[in-house]
Amino acid sequence: MFTTYRRVLALPGALVFSMSGLVARLPISMVSLGIVLLVSTRTGSYSLAGTVSAAYLIANALFAVLQARLIDRFGQRRVLPPAVVAFAVGMTGLMTTVELDVRAPWPHLCAALSGAAMPQIGSCIRARWSHLVPDKAGLHTAFAFEAVVDETVFILGPALVTVLATTVHPLAGLTSAIVATVLGTAVLVSQRRTEPPASGGVHRHAAGPMPWPVLAPLIACAFAMGALLGGAEVATVALSDELGSKPLSGLMLAVWALGSLLSGLVTGALHLTASNASRFRWGMVALGLVMLPLPFVDAFVPLALFLFLSGFAISPTLIAGFAWIEESVPSGRLTEGIALFTTGLAAGLAPGAALVGLVVDASGASASYWVTAAAGLLGAGLAVLTRTAAVRPSPTGSSS
Known part of the structure; x- marks a missing residue:
């Protein structure tokens, strides 16, 4: 590896x-x-x-x-x-x-x-x-x-x-x-x-048009993923508090990050034949599905297990997303294309955290994980519907 x-x-x-x-x-x-x-x-x-x-x-x-x-x-x-x-x-x-x-x-x-x-x-x-x-x-x-x-x-x-x-x-x-x-x-x-x-x-338009039919849904997927990440962090802190040990929330979130880190290492070492678009779609679907058991968790061990599994879906999805952008946007606007994706990701963090906070106050920490599951499934749906650019736009293409 x-x-x-x-x-x-x-x-x-x-x-x-x-x-x-x-x-x-x-x-x-x-x-x-x-x-x-x-x-x-x-x-x-x-x-x-x-x-x-x-x-x-x-x-x-x-x-x-x-x-x-x-x-x-x-x-x-x-x-x-x-x-x-x-x-x-x-x-x-x-x-x-x-x-x-x-x-x-x-x-x-x-x-x-x-x-x-x-x-x-x-x-x-x-x-x-x-x-x-x-x-x-x-x-x-x-x-x-x-x-x-x-x-x-x-x-x-x-x-x-x-x-x-x-x-x-x-x-x-x-x-x-x-x-x-x-x-x-x-x-x-x-x-x-x-x-x-x-x-x-x-x-900037001289570098070629942005493939918005691909890029716009990808940015929306990134927003949904950001909402999932920001919401899950707050929900995990709240659930740890409800379970009687708020300081353990740090360990739970570290386990989450560890799953993502390990999956990123493994993904980079593999020779994958599936397209970037396919890997991103499946990654979003997996991330949404693996969040579904979390609303039913009421102990630290299963919480750590499901967070680790959801973390395993994060890095491969992001890797495929960045690679999909790299092969789709004009080479002269690559930094812009990547920044659009990361900005969408960052923009979703605060709304996700805020919405989870409201649900925690109203219905408890476990129920707040439904927000993260919904965000993941929404992102999965958007990913499935995203078009695939056949080739990178020509540097001499028309204005976007």
């Missing part, structure tokens, strides 16, 4: 840009939690902490695609440095306003600036793999490796920011997020040999 991974990681510059991407992506799982920890500690208000965190997340969702378009047009080395500077300035401003007890809307504005400028590292890394890897089998392995990196980020990031903010200093968590973003992005930008070529300032 590891021979398969060594083959792609041995490509010139691959290991360096992927590992720098891991470091630069750590704040994805650190900043929102770090904001809540800082603001709630300094002000005693969880509602204020929630609104400041929401300002960051909303701005990030709104501006991610715009940044990706600029990266496709002008190149990573021209867009990422000013973006990371703006992110650091926004984060520093946020920490300063909270420490000085400056009233709203200044903490919200600083959070929004940092969210809007957050470098789109995941999209950039996958675009580099698409540019560097010469064959589809190798690209499948590369995308699988990045799925494993994503899971690593979401295992390490929350633990790191929590430990630093609670045992070192309330500012330490967000400070470490700034350092990771700046250093990781700086190393990534320095890797010129693996950077995909920019379009040279040509208007």
Whole structure:
């Protein structure tokens, strides 16, 4: 299995840009939690902490695609440095306003600036793999490796920011997020040999039309998947609390992430003959179905078992989704296409968590898993109905 991974990681510059991407992506799982920890500690208000965190997340969702378009047009080395500077300035401003007890809307504005400028590292890394890897089998392995990196980020990031903010200093968590973003992005930008070529300032439509009959349902699937992920996290915390041990929710969520990480490793090592579209559809169906037993769970052991199984469906589905986008969108708009998918995923997290929270308050934690099951089945239905692009759009195609 590891021979398969060594083959792609041995490509010139691959290991360096992927590992720098891991470091630069750590704040994805650190900043929102770090904001809540800082603001709630300094002000005693969880509602204020929630609104400041929401300002960051909303701005990030709104501006991610715009940044990706600029990266496709002008190149990573021209867009990422000013973006990371703006992110650091926004984060520093946020920490300063909270420490000085400056009233709203200044903490919200600083959070929004940092969210809007957050470098789109995941999209950039996958675009580099698409540019560097010469064959589809190798690209499948590369995308699988990045799925494993994503899971690593979401295992390490929350633990790191929590430990630093609670045992070192309330500012330490967000400070470490700034350092990771700046250093990781700086190393990534320095890797010129693996950077995909920019379009040279040509208007984005000249790169070819977006295949919206494929892309729009995929974005909707990503939204449903995000709602499932965000909702399942809240439901798991609530159920652990009902079962008498809220701290065990961390272990349950770690088991969930472990299932996804392991399945990503295995998927990348396999030579799969099924199309990316078929694998994505089956992955969404499996993810929806494996959530169905969770509303009936009333103990930690079966909870861990079914979370592990549902986690096993996450990485292969995401790997197939990114590969489907890579083969469908124009090469000159690949970063934009990937960012659209990841933005859809991120946009579903908050609504899923909020809806599950309402059901928890009204009917209990177990019943709230019906929300995640419904989101999974909705995504499965959308995936089945999604059209398949026969070929990548021509770079000289008409405007979308």
